[in-house]
Amino acid sequence: MSEDKTINEAVVKSEKKRNTILTILSFIFIIGGGIWILSLIFDFHRYETTNNAQVESYINSVTARATGHVASIHFDANQFVHKGDTLVVLDDEEYRIKVKQAEADLAVAEGNLHSLEQSIVTATANQAASKDNLEGDKASLDKAEKDYQRFKNMIADSAVTRNQYDQVVSKLQSTKAYLDAGQKQLLASVSTTKQSYTNLEAAKATVARKKADLENALLQLSYTRIIAMADGYVGERTISIGELINANQVVATQVLNQKVWVTANFKETQIGKIKPGQEVTITVDALDDKEFKGKVVGFSPATGAKFSMVEPDNSTGNFVKITQRIPVKIDFEASAKELESVKPGMSVTVEIKK
Template identity: 75%
Template sequence: MSEENAPKGANLKDKKRNTVLTILSFIFLIAGGLWILSLFFDFNTYESTNNAQVEAYISNVSAKAAGHIKEIRFETNELVHKGDTLVILDDSEYLIKVKQAEADLSIAEGNLHSMEQTITTSTSNQAAGKEKLAGDLAGLEKAQKDYERFKRMYADSAVTRNQYDQVLSKLKSEEAYLKAGQKGVEASSSITRQSNINLEAAKATVARKKADLEAAKLQLSYTAILAPTDGIVGERNLSIGELINANQTIAAIVLNQKLWVSANFKETQIEKIKIGQQVAITIDALDSKEFKGKVVGFSPATGAKFSMVEPDNSTGNFVKVTQRIPVKIEFEASAKELEELKPGMNVTVDVKK
């Protein structure tokens, strides 16, 4: 009896195995057919890439003046606000320069006041000279009349020679006084003109010294290095007493108020991506947590065009390499919801067609 049942059991196992193989063959056949069809037709409803990162603006804080560090008022990864003092430099040298500029300005203003007084005196002397000249002119006119009268009288022997000579001498004296007065007025006018020129130069000097003082005060203000914006400070690589040079970067502030994703799509995918399309953003570091976003812009060139050294095949052997074009994607989430995200995090982007 057992010998008769044995073949039946073996046949039943063979049938089951054949059925499974047949089903698997159909599955592989269908899958292969779908794969072949996918080569000619795009059935995917998303354009995807995992070549994408979270981005944010980073503000590099640079020193505007040179000096030794006196105080450091920030720590690594610390939240700072616009206007917060980050570093204070030793300002002793800059204070001396401010005092020197103040002294130079005082001297220049003193010279200006002296020049103004000189012009006042010169103007008064010029006015007095003109008044004296008017008097000399009147004296000359009287002397001329006296001379003409005495000349006729002398011709008629009505006056003596001595009287005539006195009148003639008086005439010559008045002419000399008038000439001297005219020369004095001309000299006074020349002095006044030169004083006015010197006055303008003194005013220019005062203006320059004021500018020098403002520049010295500005340099002094640079000894306090302030945060230009709100954000989180990166690494602190400074120490007390360290010499800082002008334009040297002393800190980097990440502006975490605005985050976006830069996704590098293949050039063959760009045709199917449009501004305003909805995007699913999956964050690798947050256990594939998903955020919504939308496409807001495209790079004007491929990523290779913006690299420091553009790829160039100098051997003459050309190999076409698919280029990547950065696409900017903005989050559709509040700043509160994006607090866990950090610039540089890798993400996967799915753009709905």
């Protein structure tokens, strides 16, 4: 009996000790929970927080501007490239042939232009000669008319023979005919000269068009070298040697090395307490919750739903009120070197101090 009593006393003491420990732990958990709840309430009064936020950056799609087979590739996935670096070279044989054709067409057009310029020189000279001949014919006609008047008076007095008089009349008529022909020739020369000038303008326009064709052919040839338009990192490489690339096809995606920022999607009920210029604490999940400082820059002009491909239609009768979110742009205050490890697309938590 004494042994049983001893055992019972030991069990009772053990239970009392365990109950005491459990009571103490309960008090600790209750106090800790209260402190945690109070801290949350205190923080909520001091901060507006969201974890619906991502790091953003400018992303450029490098597209082909010409069609052709890939001759060589000068970049690897995730490689940093500088503005002007050649990324892809297309087979340019077809484009070089078009350049030669354009050069030949331009040479023909310039030859025609030079020929017309020479024809204008000839037509101008002919016009001047016709004008001079016409002046001579006018002088001859004036002399023939005077001779005719003189011989007409002399024939009346029988001072000259009929044969001499007929020769003078014939001379007068032939001189008039030469003068009429000279006038017509001068008109023809003037018309030819005008037509030559008109043809010259058309030839100049043709030369200008052929020069434009040559410039376009050279431009198309330059498109066979696809270059980076800015500094940045190239993403995945999805093309290979010999592949046919079409115009406007994306050959690479480049994350521009300019700046990164955060787009935080706050609930519409939080926006009223956020103002541009407020201080922000940015916690990056991927970097072991490393913190950066930032500032609010601005707000989206509409909620995210308004910019979605399929906007919700609340007029169907199945309306459920859902708190909307408005994107807020936040700039990092850290230097570019400090942000080297921060990549676009990383999830972050944002706390904005009220």
